[in-house]
Each structure stands twice: as structure tokens, then as C-alpha cells.
Amino acid sequence: MHTALQEIFGLLPDWLVGLGLVSFAIFCALSAHRFFASMAKRAIGPKRSIAIQILETTSGSSKLAVCLVAVAIVLPLAPLNDDMRNALTHLFAVVSIALVGWISIRAVDLVAARYLQRYRLEIEENFLARKHVTQVRVFKRVIDTVIVIVAVSTALMTFESVKQYGESVKQYGVSLFASAGAAGLVVGLAARPPLSNLIAGVQIAVTQPIRIEDAVIIEDEWGWVEDIASTYVVIRLWDWRRMVVPLAYFIERPFQNWTRDAASLIGSIILHVDYAADVPKIRERLEGVVRESKLWDGAVVNLQVVDTNARTMELRALVSARNAPQAWDLRCEMREKLVAFLQAEMPEASPRDRADVALPSVDHRIQPIHART
Numbered sequence: 001m002h003t004a005l006q007e008i009f010g011l012l013p014d015w016l017v018g019l020g021l022v023s024f025a026i027f028c029a030l031s032a033h034r035f036f037a038s039m040a041k042r043a044i045g046p047k048r049s050i051a052i053q054i055l056e057t058t059s060g061s062s063k064l065a066v067c068l069v070a071v072a073i074v075l076p077l078a079p080l081n082d083d084m085r086n087a088l089t090h091l092f093a094v095v096s097i098a099l100v101g102w103i104s105i106r107a108v109d110l111v112a113a114r115y116l117q118r119y120r121l122e123i124e125e126n127f128l129a130r131k132h133v134t135q136v137r138v139f140k141r142v143i144d145t146v147i148v149i150v151a152v153s154t155a156l157m158t159f160e161s162v163k164q165y166g167e168s169v170k171q172y173g174v175s176l177f178a179s180a181g182a183a184g185l186v187v188g189l190a191a192r193p194p195l196s197n198l199i200a201g202v203q204i205a206v207t208q209p210i211r212i213e214d215a216v217i218i219e220d221e222w223g224w225v226e227d228i229a230s231t232y233v234v235i236r237l238w239d240w241r242r243m244v245v246p247l248a249y250f251i252e253r254p255f256q257n258w259t260r261d262a263a264s265l266i267g268s269i270i271l272h273v274d275y276a277a278d279v280p281k282i283r284e285r286l287e288g289v290v291r292e293s294k295l296w297d298g299a300v301v302n303l304q305v306v307d308t309n310a311r312t313m314e315l316r317a318l319v320s321a322r323n324a325p326q327a328w329d330l331r332c333e334m335r336e337k338l339v340a341f342l343q344a345e346m347p348e349a350s351p352r353d354r355a356d357v358a359l360p361s362v363d364h365r366i367q368p369i370h371a372r373t
Contacts, residue, residue, distance in 0.1 A: 021074045029070035033063050061106065065099040068092045094155045101151030105144050112140045130211040134228060137212070138205035141230040142198060197231035200247040204228065209250055210257060215324040217256035218245060222324075258324050265324055266300050267331040269317040271338060277313065277349035279305060282338070286317050289337045295330040297322045312351045 037059070072092035116136055119129035204210060214225045216235065223237035233250065235243040249255075258265060273282070283303040290301045300320035307314035319334055321327035342349045 022071055025070035025074040026067045029066040030063060033066045061099055061103045065096050065103065068096045068099070072096070090158060093158055097151055097155045097158070101147050104147045104151075108140055108143050108147070112136050130213050131208060134208065134211040135205045138201045138228055138230075142202055142205075145198065145230055197247040200251045201228070201230060203251060204247060209260075211259075214260070215258040215263075217258070218243070218249075263323040264297060264299065264320060265327040266318055266320045267327040269319070269331055269335045269338065271315040271317070271335075271342075272312040272351055273315060273342065273349040274311075274351050275313060277315075277342075277346060279303070279313075279315065281346070282315065282342070282349075285341050286334065286338060289341075290319050290330075290334060293330060293333055295321050295326045295333065311353065 069092070072089050116133055119132050210216060210225050210228070210233070212225055212228065216223065216225060218235060221235070221237055221243055223235045223241075223243065225233060226236040226242070227234040228247070231247055233245045233247060235245060237243055271282075286303050287301055290296050297320050300318055302318045304316055304318075305313050306316040317334060317338070319327075319330055321330045
């Protein structure tokens with residue numbers, strides 16, 4: 001059969017034979033893709049299901065991949081010399097592998113986006129949403145990294161021993177492919193920081209020491225977890241700066257997470273007043289103004305004398321709010337109103353220094369003045 005086709009093709013120009021074979025292969029590939037896609041949609045059922053969305057999103061890439069495979073299959077029949085045929089076949093194989101990897105990444109991204117549609121971060125009680133968003137984002141990036149490693153390794157393994165570098169390229173692909181396995185990740189954990197951060201990302205996704213939009217204090221800076229990437233975490237600081245921290249930091253070093261289990265926080269206000277201050281009256285004023293504030297969550301309000309020294313008493317007021325920003329604003333509001341209250345209605349509460357001054361006795365009698373001559 002192969003010999004008969006070659007005899008028939010021998011009667012035609014080489015370029016026409018090659019063009020006809022490529023056109024026929026592309027036609028068959030597109031027809032097969034259309035047929036199997038329609039069968040898959042019928043078998044899946046609902047039009048808006050995740051599988052249908054994956055098929056529609058990756059339709060263009062999958063068509064190109066199928067066409068490349070078909071062209072690679074018919075190339076041996078084309079009237080080309082062996083070097084050209086082998087080079088084109090290898091090129092199509094590498095491009096097909098790259099397309100498969102790209103389709104896999106797009107499918108993972110689509111599944112992750114579809115899964116996260118049911119969770120909303122803008123609501124107040126969003127702990128479950130932040131948990132799932134963190135896990136999905138970390139796992140998606142880990143899976144994308146693994147897909148890239150496998151695709152690159154597979155592409156490198158298609159290179160045969162050519163000239164002086166062929167065998168080294170092939171063996172490099174084999175070693176890279178092996179490093180993508182779990183054993184390679186575990187062994188390289190201590191020696192390779194990128195792999196260490198990758199493992200830390202998986203651990204963070206599972207154990208959840210931090211989540212997206214968690215309020216944290218790290219390196220004496222306060223902010224929110226804005227993004228968790230494959231190897232680092234972006235912290236959005238209170239003054240709009242961004243701090244980039246390696247993932248391994250959150251596994252190896254201590255930090256503060258203000259929203260680990262709940263967003264509510266207790267804020268403190270410190271006042272230094274004189275011993276003449278009426279503490280019960282100040283406490284009554286605090287309770288009155290905090291109930292008028294929209295920032296108070298209704299949970300905690302308290303005022304105590306926590307320390308004394310030779311000059312003043314130290315008062316600590318405790319108030320609670322729904323989250324860290326509101327706790328900060330509530331503290332500032334209460335501090336301002338309490339200071340205004342002390343100035344207006346209790347000026348004797350202002351810190352002051354006391355001293356007993358003993359004046360020497362003075363003889364106020366008039367002494368005669370004797371003139372000197």
C-alpha cells in the first residue's frame with residue numbers, strides 16, 4: 001500500500017503532494033474533533049456544566065493540537081528527504097506537547113474559577129470563603145507548576161542523541177522529569193529553596209496558618225494577605241505598600257494572625273490622669289460614648305486602673321470591634337472623646353506636679369538707716 005501510494009505521488013509535483021497530504025490531514029483532524037466534541041457534549045448533558053465550559057474554552061487549542069498530530073502522522077508519506085521529514089515530525093511533536101500542557105493549565109484555571117464562584121470575599125463573615133480561596137489558589141499554582149515541569153521534561157525527552165549535545169539534552173529531560181516526582185521534591189526540600197517554598201505552599205493550603213485577606217503582623221509591619229503565590233506571599237500594608245515574603249517564612253518563623261479564627265478584636269486606650277480624677281465618672285462616660293459609636297460590636301467595654309506612679313494613675317479602656325480597621329478607628333474615636341471630656345468637665349484630672357514650698361520667716365519691721373559720715 002505504501003509503495004503504491006509512492007508510485008501515484010511520483011506522478012505529481014512534490015509541492016502538490018505535500019500540500020494535498022497536509023490539507024487532507026487537517027480536514028480529517030477537524031472533522032474528527034467536531035464529531036467527538038459533539039458526542040462529548042451530548043454525553044455530558046447540561047450546557048453550562050464545567051465539562052462543557054472546559055471543552056468550549058480549550059476548543060481552539062485542542063483543534064490546533066489535533067491538526068498538528070494529524071500532520072505529523074502523514075508526514076512520512078510526503079515526498080521529503082529524511083532529514084526534513086524527521087525535523088518536521090519532531091517539531092510537530094514538541095508543539096503538540098506544549099499545546100497539551102497549555103490546554104491542561106487552561107482547564108485547571110477554569111475549574112478553579114468555577115469552583116470559587118460560589119464564595120464571596122466582600123461579605124463580612126467570609127472565613128469559609130477565604131479558606132477555600134486560599135486552598136484553591138495555592139493548589140492551582142502548584143498544579144500549574146507540575147504541568148509545566150512535566151511538559152518541558154516530556155518535550156526534552158523527545159530529543160535524540162544528535163551531534164555533540166543531543167544525549168546531554170535528553171538526559172537532562174529525564175532527570176528533570178524525575179525531579180517532578182514526589183521523591184524528588186522531598187529530597188530537594190533542604191537543598192533547593194524554590195522546592196522548599198513549593199512544599200510550604202502546599203502545607204499552608206492544608207493547615208491554613210494564613211488565608212487570603214487575613215490581617216497579620218510580620219516584621220513589625222501590619223497589613224493584609226493580598227496574594228499567595230507559588231513561592232511567596234504578598235502583604236498589603238496599611239499605608240498601601242507591599243511586602244513580599246517567602247512562603248517558607250510562615251512555616252519557620254512566628255508571626256501574628258489577627259483573623260485566624262475570628263475577625264473581632266479588642267482595642268485598648270491608655271490614659272494618664274491625676275489622682276484627683278473621678279474614675280467611676282470616666283467609666284460611665286466611656287460606656288456612654290461607645291454605645292453611640294457605629295464601630296462598636298456590642299461585646300466588650302471596660303475601664304480599669306492598671307498602674308500607678310508617683311504622679312498619675314494609668315487607665316486602660318477596652319473596646320471591641322468587628323475587625324482590625326474598625327478596632328483602630330474605634331480606639332481613635334474613644335481616645336479623642338475621652339480627652340475632650342476630661343478637658344471640659346474634669347480639668348482636675350489633668351496630670352500635674354505637686355510641691356510643698358516652705359517660705360523662710362521675714363522680719364517686716366522697719367530698720368533705722370544710719371547715715372555714714
